[in-house]
């Protein structure tokens with residue numbers, strides 16, 4: 001499993017690597033700040049959807065190992081959301097807290113993005129085993145916020161694009177598909193037991 005975890009860890013770092021390379025080569029297009037904001041936002045949303053795809057994947061294939069990758073995938077979604085917020089705060093708003101607050105209060109797509117960010121923050125802070133034990137059954141309820149964060153992230157995207165809705169609609173389609181895949185009426189495959197490697 002450790003090999004899988006390492007592989008997924010490095011795959012999740014690839015977008016960051018490409019962005020770093022783009023910065024180094026000064027090859028981020030005519031508006032680098034906009035490019036970085038878009039890419040980090042898109043990766044936060046993509047990884048959140050991948051995290052939400054783990055349970056349906058287990059239901060239909062009986063394959064349980066990806067469940068062990070869920071926490072890492074969720075934390076990477078939060079990591080890209082942090083970069084997204086940081087780039088906006090630092091490079092776009094130039095750390096002017098007043099103008100940032102005004103944007104959060106006045107521009108609906110920023111309000112919604114900020115709400116999604118706060119939810120991802122709550123999920124990341126409680127993703128550890130200690131919080132799981134302390135919150136008991138409440139932990140599962142709290143972690144359903146991941147669906148709300150995904151809806152808000154998609155709404156944030158729909159709201160900010162003025163003309164071409166194709167991309168946010170694709171994310172919405174994926175989200176709806178993942179929700180349908182959770183319907184209890186759908187047939188489920190029994191999870192296969194974890195197999196340990198026998199070493200002699």
Ligand code: HEM
Nearest residue numbers: 037038041042044045081085088113114116117153157160
């Ligand atoms: C405080 C929180 C947030 C702020 C201030 C913020 C701000 C922004 C801004 C300024 C843009 C570019 C808008 C433009 O081009 O006019 C953007 C794009 C985007 N944001 Fe956020 N955002 C926040 C949180 C989030 C979160 C939590 C997610 C995902 C879960 C997200 C996903 C996206 C996506 C997918 C895009 C569009 C990417 C693309 O064009 O491909 N944002 N955001």
